[in-house]
Amino acid sequence: MTPEFLVGLFLIIAGTLAVVFPRPKTYLVRLINLEIPAWGILLLMLSYDETLALITYGGVSALTVFILVRVLQKREGA
Amino acid sequence: MIIQRISRFISNFENLMPIFAAACAVLAGIAILSLPFVYTEDQLYPKNIDRESPLDPYDRGGPPFTQADIVLQYPENSPTAGFVTAYLTPFSWALANTTLHTGTTIVGHPGGILDEILYNTRGLDTVVETTILFIAFAIASYIFRKGSP
Amino acid sequence: MIGDQYSWGLLVVLGSAVIGFTALSLEKDDLHRLLLVDLVEIASIGIIALIGTDLAEALILPGLVVGIAEILALSQIYLMKEDLQDRPVRIPAIEVLQESPAPLILSTILIVYGIILSGFTGGAVAGLGALFFIAARSRSEDLHLLELASGLSWVLWIAAFFVFMFLPEYWYLALMGAAVGILIKVITKMSLMGVMWEAEP
Amino acid sequence: MIGAGGSPLRYLEFGDIVIYFSPYTLALFLLALVFTVLVIASKPERQLDIAFGADAFTTKDIGLSEMRFRRFMAIACGLASMGAMVTGDVFDFCLFTSLVGICNVGIVAAVKSRHVQGAAFQYGLVALAGTVPLFGGAAIVAATTGTLSLIELSSTLLPAVPLVVKGFLVLGVMGEGMAPFYAAKAEMFRAPGAPYVIMCSLSSLLIFLRVIEVVLQM
Structure with missing residues (x-):
């Protein structure tokens, strides 16, 4: 087991817990915490040398943040 | 009686997601208990x-x-x-x-x-x-x- | 080597899925539910990644696309359901985003690299660039034109698929068609998202 | 091979994905085909509101663009369920199933009624969460047996697919649209426009019948 693999697994679990129990429990904190398990998955892909999937995942998760931030802005904005 | 109560609970669509998520959680838990799975090497x-x-x-x-x-x-x-x-x-x-x-x-x-x-x-x-x-x-x-x- | 760590990886990823689904079943707020669904999607990508072959990668890409497409549609349904459609979205008040050439440079880099990559991944990277540009510049583009371009590129891609299946000797033509078609398709879809930001000037 | 649905009559090859027509899948395919043709040909019904105590009724007004959009979604849904009926590849089946799910969401989401939209959102959430067991199950099938083709999976030489993984697939299909989650669709049925709404329930019935064959085959 390579270090990337182990760190990735650790980040997935830690990130999941961070998303499930955000503090304070607001949408934005949850959204930011979602980046932690995403990093875990990225490291997991890196340990298997799946670099194209990694780049795509990076792009797609940035897009997800765009979409969700738009919803948050509409919700919180006046 | 109990069926009536269950069906009333299910028919509220707000409760749909919790039921499905709970089922998924239970099944994933069973999957964890039945580990390890075989990994076929000739992929x-x-x-x-x-x-x-x-x-x-x-x-x-x-x-x-x-x-x-x-x-x-x-x-x-x-x-x-x-x-x-x-x-x-x-x-x-x-x-x-x-x-x-x-x-x-x-x-x-x-x-x-x-x-x-x-x-x-x-x-x-x-x-x-x-x-x-x-x-x-x-x-x-x-x-x-x-x-x- | 992959076989030894497979079950360990599965243990962790399924564990995260259990935690995520449990939280989902207890959550009452709709937007929190959407965020948690995004979390369990990560677990499903993880399960696919653990296969560790080239096939895994070819399965991850569709999985990612399905996830983002459905999240977009759902977020739009959410806005409609909560009557938030007509509220303005303000660009984040960061000076870098508004006055400087930074978005232009960043999006140029992303788009150029995306076009060099081409194909599926390239579409996502270049689309991110286009999205960033449109979102930062608060410009409204023509929705119909973008949709037309995406539809045409989809047709190109389907045609390429049939060349692969029925006229395999022209594989080179089909490859170029598919790579370019899917590049344009993904870019235009991502730019559509940028248009939806509809930022007020 | 002799699968759970009888031995295939005809194969259609698309590279590694082989579509096959066994008596069972052919019957389901024809059902989906007939209904899709019906949707294309038929005119949508109009919902009537009858005023009590008076001899009067009003027709609910539905915009042309809404009808056109929902018709498009219903046709796409029919095509997707036709694909899901005959495909011979586990992952491909999962993709077709999630296409059916998103089309179903589209059919109802276009309706201008707060109540229906709430139901559509909840159902969409379930459909999105349903992709997790669906794709996860397909991935575990690939890892444990080394193949995704249903024709290969029906042979006994391969390692057995764990029972819980079959459960994943069934649960995923349920999430994309089947009982007991069916109850929410009763809410959706308040949406006017008969043939399109029926398409929702027919497509989910069909994919559920198909997943039984898929699971028995493994």
């Missing part, structure tokens, strides 16, 4: 990593315009499988000759193992998947436009 499209190659994580062999060997399910259905993997555009050929560190960029070009799988041998998957993208965007843009006449 389709296996990887072989050659750190010295300029195509590093994606070097699947063969000079350009010859057929490379890849393990697929039904070789007789895709007679040209292996050509795409070995193909390099002139630009990526130049890149490959200059540096050892652009393997992923090169494979991102037309040609390479992923294009082989996504377009050639498992092309129907990609058709369906772009259709899902299309339908979802159609829904989103229809609703978006309806909001602003």
Whole structure:
């Protein structure tokens, strides 16, 4: 087991817990915490040398943040 | 009596997601209990990593315009499988000759193992998947436009 | 080597799925539910990644696309359901985003690299660039034109698929068609998202 | 091979994905085909509101663009369920199933009624969460047996697929649209426009019938 693999697994679990129990429990904190398990998955892909999937995942998760931030802005904005 | 109460609980669509999520959680828990699963070593499209190659994580062999060997399910259905993997555009050929560190960029070009799988041998998957993208965007843009006449 | 760590990886990823689904079943707020669904999607990508072959990668890409497409549609339904459609979205008040050439440079880099990559991944990268540009510049583009371009590129891609299946000797033509078609398709879809930001000037 | 649905009569090859027509899948395919043709040909019904105590009724007004959009979604849904009926690849089946799910969401989401939209959102969430067991199950099938083709999976030489993984697939299909989650669709049925709404329930019935064959085959 390579270090990337182990760190990735650790980040997935830690990130999941961070998303499930955000503090304070607001949408934005949850959204930011979602980046932690995403990093875990990225490291997991890196340990298997799946670099194209990694780049795509990076792009797609940035897009997800765009979409969700738009919803948050509409919700919180006046 | 109890059935009535259950059916009333289910028929409220607000409760739909909790029921489904709970079922998923239980099933995933059972899956954890039934670990370890066997991992069959002779997989389709296996990887072989050659750190010295300029195509590093994606070097699947063969000079350009010859057929490379890849393990697929039904070789007789895709007679040209292996050509795409070995193909390099002139630009990526130049890149490959200059540096050892652009393997992923090169494979991102037309040609390479992923294009082989996504377009050639498992092309129907990609058709369906772009259709899902299309339908979802159609829904989103229809609703978006309806909001602003 | 992959076989030894497979079950360990599965243990962790399924564990995260259990936690995520449990939280989902207890959550009452709709937007929180959407965020948690995004979390469990990560677990499903993880399960696919653990296969560790080239096939895994070819399965991850469709999985990712399905996820983002459905999240987009759902977020739009959410806005409609909560009557938030007509509220303006303000660009984040960061000076870098508004007055400087930074978005232009960043999006140019992303788009150029995306076009060099081409194919599926390239579409996502270049689309991110286009999205960033449109979102930062608060410009409204023509929705119909973008949709037309995306539809045409989809047709190109389907045609390429059939060339692969029925005229395999022209594989080179089909490869180029598919790579370019899917690049344009994904870019235009991502730019559509940028248009939806509809930022007020 | 002799699968759970009888031995295939005809194969249609798309590279590694082989579509096959066994008596069972052919019957389901024809059902989906007939209904899709019906949707294309038929005119949508109009919902009537009858005023009590008076001899009067009003027709609910539905915009042309809404009808057209929902018709498009219903046809796409029919095509997707036709694909899901005959495909011979586990992952491809999962993709077709999630296409059916998103089309179903689209059919109802276009309706201008707060209540229906709430139901559509909840159902969409379930459909999105349903992709997790669906794709996860397919991935575990690939890892444990080394193949995704249903024709290969029906042979006894391969390692057995764990029972819980079959459960994943069934649960995923349920999430994309089947009982007991069916109850929410009763809410959706308040949406006017008969043939399109029926398409929702027919497609989910069909994919559920198909997943039984898929699971028995493994």
